[in-house]
Amino acid sequence: MDLEPLxxxxxxxxxxxxxxxxxxxxxVKRELCNVCKTCLSxxxxxxxxxxxxxxxxFCKGCGICKEICKQKAIEMVPE
Amino acid sequence: MILPGNTxxxxxxxxxxxxxxxxxxxPVLVIPAGCSxxxxxxxxNSAMKIPVIHVPFAxxxxxxxxxxEAYKRLGVxxxxxxxxxxxxxxxxxxTLSASAARRDDIITVVVDNExxxxxxxxxxxxxxxxxxxxxxPLGKGDEKRDLALIMIAHRADxxxxxxxxxxxxLRRKFRRAGELxxxxxxxxxxxxxxxxxxxxxxxxEIARKAVASGAWALFEYYNGKLRFSGVGKRYVDKxxxxxxxxxxRSQGRFEHLSDEDINELENAIEKEWEIIRKFxxx
Ligand SMILES: Cc1ncc(C[n+]2csc(CCOP(=O)(O)OP(=O)(O)O)c2C)c(N)n1
Ligand code: SF4
Ligand code: SF4
Ligand code: SF4
Ligand SMILES: [Mg+2]
Numbered sequence: 001m002d003l004e005p006l007x008x009x010x011x012x013x014x015x016x017x018x019x020x021x022x023x024x025x026x027x028v029k030r031e032l033c034n035v036c037k038t039c040l041s042x043x044x045x046x047x048x049x050x051x052x053x054x055x056x057x058f059c060k061g062c063g064i065c066k067e068i069c070k071q072k073a074i075e076m077v078p079e
Numbered sequence: 080m081i082l083p084g085n086t087x088x089x090x091x092x093x094x095x096x097x098x099x100x101x102x103x104x105x106p107v108l109v110i111p112a113g114c115s116x117x118x119x120x121x122x123x124n125s126a127m128k129i130p131v132i133h134v135p136f137a138x139x140x141x142x143x144x145x146x147x148e149a150y151k152r153l154g155v156x157x158x159x160x161x162x163x164x165x166x167x168x169x170x171x172x173x174t175l176s177a178s179a180a181r182r183d184d185i186i187t188v189v190v191d192n193e194x195x196x197x198x199x200x201x202x203x204x205x206x207x208x209x210x211x212x213x214x215x216p217l218g219k220g221d222e223k224r225d226l227a228l229i230m231i232a233h234r235a236d237x238x239x240x241x242x243x244x245x246x247x248x249l250r251r252k253f254r255r256a257g258e259l260x261x262x263x264x265x266x267x268x269x270x271x272x273x274x275x276x277x278x279x280x281x282x283x284e285i286a287r288k289a290v291a292s293g294a295w296a297l298f299e300y301y302n303g304k305l306r307f308s309g310v311g312k313r314y315v316d317k318x319x320x321x322x323x324x325x326x327x328r329s330q331g332r333f334e335h336l337s338d339e340d341i342n343e344l345e346n347a348i349e350k351e352w353e354i355i356r357k358f359x360x361x
Binding site for chain 2: 007016018042044047061064
């Protein structure tokens, strides 16, 4: 039996470029960020990297990073 | 273990819990229907970097058990994980219970968003007392069942409660479960923005309020002992807790509650803690 059609394959953006869902864009204010990486740990989407750069192709704009940041270094800007 | 650009809603707790899976070596997921199914990817795409088998509800732990035994015979090192929602734990309960009693060498994870979210927020046995769902439009009247204590009563090898509100603690528990053998069970509290009706940026804050108000106890049970987890320890003492109203009033599903209702819920939680303390050696 050919099982191939039954198998799903790993894909970045399995649901497409989910950045288009965003109403607000998180923007990091570099002068306030101390690179504590808390936002990186709590971003449900996993789109914040070690340099605290956000991948806007997939960031859904949930705002969790803004809420969790003690430095208030993330601002949600309307798209 | 999950790639960006998946189908999870904004602020999804399950997606965050799936990220934490990278603490476990060679995981293989067995997932019954629910949000996790959809988040893991719709055919022919998978958002997961690891193997996933999608299964019918009541078969979940049976499939996981068979898979683990097959891997053993083939000499493949794998951590088979039965990954399910609270509704699946209701529907597949007999299978789950039998799996625990057999001490299947697998990890069972319940991502508990306190309702059947994927089908539109129907009440489950895990739904919080008095919460509004589409099948409890006046607030849930039935009892809330405590899965972790039930698993302890099966004398499972490892039982832990965790929350997406504290991912370091969750990751540590995943790591420990991954290193142990036998039947391991992790119950993760998963506040869900659309289902509980709160803004997507509040997932973590609400998860932490659940712990700080005593509504969600954090503990681990192994070697016959229950230990409270560091981040939640201070809330074992009622005097250190925030008010339960603070937790409940931040969610639309409790908008109808009166002050008397909240008093009643405080008593329900106290009774719960009395039971948990009986298991505790702390
Ligand atoms: C045998 C069977 N009955 C009913 C359904 C419909 N169904 C799909 S998901 C779901 C609820 C899942 O709830 P839960 O396990 O809590 O997962 P959640 O979506 O909340 O994460 C139901 C009843 C189904 N897919 N299969
Ligand atoms: S949480 Fe705030 S301070 Fe910490 S890394 Fe993120 S943006 Fe920077
Ligand atoms: S808005 Fe949400 S998805 Fe986007 S970077 Fe912040 S936490 Fe991640
Ligand atoms: S309904 Fe809740 S648990 Fe389900 S995908 Fe959306 S946020 Fe996640
Ligand atoms: Mg559920």
